[in-house]
């Protein structure tokens with residue numbers, strides 16, 4: 001069977017010809033690289049990648065197929081997938097279909113036979129840029145012309161649920177604000193017996209408060225935190241009302257903004273499953289799963305009621321924050337892993353403990369008031 005040609009053109013003018021897999025057509029997005037050796041199913045379905053073309057640096061992709069378990073949301077969210085070698089014949093006892101079939105079903109374009117390490121070096125040198133993958137005939141000028149128009153900036157509203165839903169549990173009552181939450185976050189909360197209400201990204205504070213949560217978890221999500229309308233105001237009120245709060249990735253960035261800190265776009269971000277992070281209190285190093293292209297500006301936290309709890313070993317980026325007075329903390333990385341190491345799941349225990357302590361404290365305060 002002859003293979004269909006696909007072309008990838010980057011904003012810097014470099015172009016690559018490869019073979020198509022998955023769907024045919026054309027897709028434009030921000031090109032980013034992920035260094036995980038495994039975990040492509042979780043990466044493809046992580047809503048934080050909405051709008052992005054993901055390059056895998058590991059050279060063989062597709063070899064274990066697609067299974068029924070490793071979904072981080074119901075469908076792939078990336079706008080395109082770039083690999084060196086696509087494995088035609090997957091083999092794994094859990095595999096239900098090939099990656100090619102999966103991408104075809106969901107109309108996502110893949111391109112194989114690409115020098116992904118060269119692209120990665122380009123992105124590292126020049127920073128993240130726009131790119132186009134197409135199976136149509138195209139010359140470079142036409143492609144670059146198409147890359148002129150700005151990318152969308154409403155990603156969170158595209159991936160967030162429209163109606164809230166509730167999952168019962170006997171433990172702490174958590175409101176999970178869905179900016180594009182990964183299934184792994186829900187799994188960690190349910191494993192700890194929480195009752196979870198997942199609410200749309202633009203749910204206002206009154207509605208959250210009326211759910212009487214023991215705590216609020218701000219999820220991960222795609223795009224620039226500054227594009228998420230209304231989130232900062234809601235989070236400010238959660239903090240002012242001393243409702244225990246845990247922010248993950250985009251949730252961490254929004255938590256920082258709500259406290260007067262600033263965020264910035266990184267040159268090429270952190271995406272992979274072995275990013276070393278130091279916990280400043282203990283000097284312990286954790287290997288973490290990461291996927292972010294923005295970060296909290298280091299200097300901006302100095303005049304805020306926040307303290308830095310974790311930093312990235314590789315480049316000193318802020319990776320964790322805690323509020324100095326309110327029961328609230330956040331991390332830039334992914335304690336739910338998926339893909340990646342589970343070393344940081346203790347942060348969910350820390351959140352549960354924080355909710356319990358606050359409940360006790362409020363009960364005690366109420367009792368002494370009644371005396």
Ligand SMILES: NC(=O)CC[C@H](N)C(=O)O
Nearest residue numbers: 220221223249250293294
């Ligand atoms: N995984 C995330 O939540 C990513 C947060 C944000 N979109 C960033 O790229 O920095």
